[in-house]
Amino acid sequence: MGLKRTPHAVYELNYHFVWASKYRRNLFNDEIIIRLKELFSEIATHYDFEIIEHQIMADHIHLLISAPPRYAPAQLMNIIKSISAKQLFKEFPLIKKQCWSASLWEEGYFVRAVGDKVTKDVIQKYVRYQREHGQQLEFLS
Numbered sequence: 001m002g003l004k005r006t007p008h009a010v011y012e013l014n015y016h017f018v019w020a021s022k023y024r025r026n027l028f029n030d031e032i033i034i035r036l037k038e039l040f041s042e043i044a045t046h047y048d049f050e051i052i053e054h055q056i057m058a059d060h061i062h063l064l065i066s067a068p069p070r071y072a073p074a075q076l077m078n079i080i081k082s083i084s085a086k087q088l089f090k091e092f093p094l095i096k097k098q099c100w101s102a103s104l105w106e107e108g109y110f111v112r113a114v115g116d117k118v119t120k121d122v123i124q125k126y127v128r129y130q131r132e133h134g135q136q137l138e139f140l141s
Helices: 029-048 073-091 093-096 120-133
Strands: 004-006 009-011 014-019 052-055 060-066 109-114
Touching: 004 060, 009 120, 014 073, 029 052, 029 073, 052 120, 060 120, 073 093, 073 109
Parallel strands: none
Antiparallel strands: 004 009, 014 060, 014 109, 052 060
């Protein structure tokens, strides 16, 4: 990836995010997974960050994101979760019925900045193989 630039910063900021559907329900079928990938891409383009890798499981999401320093990780999560939930509820009304509340996502999330010991490549490999192996690697324990 390398260094990136904005008018006021040079940066290399990568974040690994993991979050779950409300009550960890298995809400995401193939059609919804395809739409979520499209939504995440649209959101990233609009807000000027990059999705390096993603994996959408039936009940949780993994995203590896490169973002400019103007966004705190909490802001990124708020943007991604709020826009995707609103759009999915609109396009797939059945999802809202499957959630007992008006929330698609659990409130919490996991985030790790990619650094020295946990490199972007290690996380990228983890995200790619998550669906096939479904196991956590050592560094996430």
